Amino acid sequence: MEEKKQHTCLKLHINGKEEAIFVKGTWFDTHFNLSITDGSTAWYCHASEEELKQRAAQWDQPVSEYVKLSERYLGFQQPGSVYAFADAGDGHKRLSWTFEKGGMTLYWRWKCMQSPDSKKATAEILNFLMDANIRLSEEVVIKTELFEKTKVEAEKCLAQSERIANERVEFESEIYTKFLGVLNSKKAKLRELRDQLSKQDNTDKHPQEEDDAEKTESFDEESDYDKSDEDEGPQTCITSSSKDVVANKPSRRRGSKLL
Numbered sequence: 001m002e003e004k005k006q007h008t009c010l011k012l013h014i015n016g017k018e019e020a021i022f023v024k025g026t027w028f029d030t031h032f033n034l035s036i037t038d039g040s041t042a043w044y045c046h047a048s049e050e051e052l053k054q055r056a057a058q059w060d061q062p063v064s065e066y067v068k069l070s071e072r073y074l075g076f077q078q079p080g081s082v083y084a085f086a087d088a089g090d091g092h093k094r095l096s097w098t099f100e101k102g103g104m105t106l107y108w109r110w111k112c113m114q115s116p117d118s119k120k121a122t123a124e125i126l127n128f129l130m131d132a133n134i135r136l137s138e139e140v141v142i143k144t145e146l147f148e149k150t151k152v153e154a155e156k157c158l159a160q161s162e163r164i165a166n167e168r169v170e171f172e173s174e175i176y177t178k179f180l181g182v183l184n185s186k187k188a189k190l191r192e193l194r195d196q197l198s199k200q201d202n203t204d205k206h207p208q209e210e211d212d213a214e215k216t217e218s219f220d221e222e223s224d225y226d227k228s229d230e231d232e233g234p235q236t237c238i239t240s241s242s243k244d245v246v247a248n249k250p251s252r253r254r255g256s257k258l259l
Contacts, residue, residue, distance in 0.1 A: 003028055008075035009129055014085050021085060023095070024125050027071045030063050034074070035121055036085075036095065036112055042121030043093050043112035059106075070108070073097050090114075 010023045024035040031052055034045040047070075049063070056066040073081055074097070081097045088094040088111055096109035115121040 006071070007128065008071065009125065009132065010074060010077060012077055012083060012085075014083055022125050022129070023074055024128055025071065025074050027067060027075075029067065032067055032070060034095070034110070034112065035115075035125055036093070037118070037122040037125050039122065040118065041091075042115035042118040042125075044115050044121065045095070045110050045112040047110065069099070073099060073108075084109075088112075 006027045008025045008027070010025070011020050012023050013020045019038070021036055021038045026033045026035075030049045032047050034047075036043045036045075052063050052066055056063045059066070061069075072078070077083070078097075078099070081099055084094075084096045086094050086096070091114040093112045093114075094109050095112055096107060098105055098107050100106070
């Protein structure tokens, strides 16, 4: 099974100088390789697994963490780090960088040997950069096309959303208009029924009032008749009583004649 690896290429400016070096890194899980060029001369560094174990043990780190941290600082130039690429004698160089950890500034460095074939090593780095540039250009083209397609789809969706919103407004307006028409018709019908009921109630009340009036008049006539009877009754009795008394009274004149 082929070991997993990643490639990086960093254009590294040393101490703010205009001149730069290119650092190409090939990163594995337990080791890494560096290829460096300034355009004319090339250097290389093969960090073996055994050497990485020794260095990681000095910093109380796993090997994988040491490799990831090295890739972070040699894959992208970190603003807070101080880089150096100093002479190490016999044409060799020493690449170093600093980083902060636990409130302390740590200093890592690796010796880079001069390449026996600088032109070939430089050409390999340039080919890698060209290939990477081509891949990036292709990705840019693909993503640009995808963006344009997405933009067109988004415009279509926006237009469709506006159309649906307009149709919804028109539909709601039409429904409200019909609803108001039906509601007003129902109100008019209810008013008409209410008026009919009111008229019918008034019609039913008039005959009842006339009957009540007739009953009242009849009652009044009967009352007057009863009163007249009451008024005449005592007089008649008194008259008849007087007549009865006169009729029953003995006549003195007749008695005296008999004697």
